[in-house]
Amino acid sequence: MFGVETVPVEVEVDLSSGLPSVAIVGLPDSAVRESKERIRSALKNTFNTLPKGRLTISLAPADVKKEGAFFDLPIALAILAHLEVLPRQTLQEFTIIGELSLDGKVRRVNGALAIADEVARSAKLPQKLILPHANRLEASLIRDLQLYPVKSLAEAVEVILDPERPPYSRQGEPDIENESLNEDLDFAEVKGQETAKRALEISAAGGHNVLMVGPPGTGKTMLARRLPTILPPLTEAQIVETTKIYSIKGLLGEDGIVRRPPFRAPHHSSSAPAVVGGGNPPMPGEISLAHNGVLFLDELPEFRRDVIEALREPMEEGYIRISRAGTTTRFPARFIMIAAMNPCPCGYLNSTRRTCVCEEYQIQRYRRKVSGPILDRIDLHIEVNDIEPEKLQASESSVDSASMRERVIKARERQRWRFRDTPIETNSQMSNRLIRLHCRLDDKAQEMLKQAVLRLGLSTRAYTRTLKVARTIADLENSEQIKTTHILEALTYRFSWQ
Ligand SMILES: Nc1ncnc2c1ncn2[C@@H]1O[C@H](COP(=O)(O)OP(=O)(O)O)[C@@H](O)[C@H]1O
Ligand SMILES: [Mg+2]
Structure with a gap:
């Protein structure tokens, strides 16, 4: 399956004469010791009973490495069946997972959603699942x-x-269908910064990645945090995908379901395994926790080189492959990336508040840290500069999240129709072939873009980015035709220093 590997395990109990003892075969030693203790204690506390004699419990298949404490409950029930407290026949009608506590309570396990999914797909496993209440x-x-x-x-x-x-x-x-919006955050709280807000609306509409550059304190973090508020609601399938990842990581909150597009903001000192995933057994990282939502990389140039490098595959493919000991695990990782950075090492280049103290070569070196492959995958580049004090004081604010989201949803509907026969969902994912098909320009727009390419010295990459963004701008306007105005606006979301 996609992500965690789930293998059905069969529990067998064998009792032979001898001194009372319990042996569990097929689990790693340390896990056995703890599991044995919990099962014994739970049985004793619940039924005041323990099997007399030598009990051998085997978990098959033996050669599969088993993780977690899923087996306490099935083992305890198998023992009870062996003691004829339970009819064995009936027990075999159930698939069972659950960890026990010493007093006989059943505790939450990680990955229950992936297991439930696997059970439902299986033709062999019983379709009645006994599971911890906390995982329901x-x-x-x-x-x-x-x-x-x-x-x-x-x-x-x-x-x-x-x-x-x-x-x-x-x-x-x-x-789930009654999902209410996160009312804690709203774009209305962001004063000024109309261009940045417009760019984020385009980003949400077309699934485009964004780079924001500007001095400290101009609202970049504030803006990024509000991007999820204008994304369309997750579909039922997306809720399952994203919830599965949180379930595997043991990160589900009280209500047990991820209903909204997630927002993740790993710190720039994070390691590659923390950001992209890794370990043994392989676990998903931040990019998978951001699946169907937003990944915010604040202070982009400060991120480790290997982390940035490792982002290339998921940004291209929508998933990450992690190889360990001959097996490869795939975790979904399709997200909108928002990155933020200062314009220079001191942060105040072009600021109206302070004078920049950086030397030209320092600025160049700082910017080079983010050049190359990652920038090629960011369609929208915007400057977020100081805003005038009057605007910051103005009580009434401009656009709010609800109106932005409404336009985003309409633009996404157009894309769903456009890409109905393809595996892609948004304009940002278009291949060159799809760009040729869906970004046709009339003669006037074509001529204007040609002039811009010559005048601005656009690279081929920048040219395709412009077309994709223009496609989304046209979609936001409910226009099938990409017009000159759309191209002109798309051309503004780029930096002169690239
Ligand atoms: N455009 C803005 N509108 C309202 N408040 C702002 C704006 N820009 C900055 N602020 C205030 O300044 C604080 C710092 O903003 P922040 O988003 O962290 O800036 P940056 O990430 O660009 O350094 C915010 O918590 C907010 O209170
Ligand atoms: Mg910030």
């Missing part, structure tokens, strides 16, 4: 699966003994 919401995203969330070992036994018990339904829980 994420698992309920998978349809056609009968869920039996339990809070304790005792409740799991009740479920198995009661054939009449109805499966869990999400009724009464917060509804």
Whole structure:
């Protein structure tokens, strides 16, 4: 599957005469010790019972490395079946996951959504899933699966003994379709900076990456944080994809489902495994946590070289491949990247508030840190400069998130229709072939762009970026034809220093 690997495990219990003991085969030693302790204690505390004799529990297949504490509950139930507390036949009608606490409670596990998805796809596994109560919401995203969330070992036994018990339904829980917008943040709070806000609207509409350059304190971080407020709501499939990643990382909050486009802002000192993912077993990183949302890289030139390099593949493909010990894991990572940086090392080049103290060569060196491949994948380049004090004091502000989002959603609808027969969703993902197909210019626009290329010395890359952005600007205006005005505006989202 995509991301975590899930392998069904069969629990077998064998009792032989001898001194009372429990052995678990097929788990790493340290995990066995802890698991044994929890299972013994939970059984003792719940049923005041422990098997007499030598108990051997085997988890098959033995050669698969098993992680996490998913097996406590199935093992405890298998033991109870062996003691004939439970009918073995009925137990076999269930797929079971759950960690036990010493007193017999069932604790949340990581990755329950990926497991539920795998169970639903499997032709062999029982489609009744006993799982921790705390994992019920994420698992309920998978349809056609009968869920039996339990809070304790005792409740799991009740479920198995009661054939009449109805499966869990999400009724009464917060509804996904009723997703309300994050009302804490709004673009209305950002005074001035109309150009930057317009650029972010284009970014959200066409899925374009953005680089903001400007002195400290001009609102770059503020602007970036508000980008998710104008993105279209996640589709049910996107909710499942993104929630799966948070589930694997154990990052799901109380409601257990990621309903909104995520926003992630890793610090510039972060390591490559933290940002792109890695480790053994491979875990997703920040770029996957930003899947279907926004990745904000503040102080772009300060990021480690290897981190920037590692971003190339996901920015191109929408996923990241992590290879470990001969196996490759793929995690989804399709996000809008917003990067921010100062115009120079001291930060105040062109500022009206302070004088820049940098030498020309320092400025050049600073900017070179971000040149090249990563810039090629950023369609919108904008300057975010000091705003006039009057504007900062003005009480009424300009555009708010709701109106921006409305336009974004309309523009996305046009794109969904345009790309209905392709695997892509937004203008930013167009290949050269699709650009030729969908960015046709009339003679006047064509001539104007030709002049601009000559006058500004645009590279081929800059030329294609301009066409993609112009396509999105036309979509925001509900225009199939890309007009000269669209091209002219698209040409403004670039830096002279490139
Ligand atoms: N355009 C703006 N409108 C309203 N407040 C602003 C604006 N720009 C800056 N601020 C205020 O200044 C603070 C710092 O802004 P920030 O977004 O961190 O700037 P930057 O990231 O460019 O250094 C914000 O928390 C906000 O209070
Ligand atoms: Mg900032």
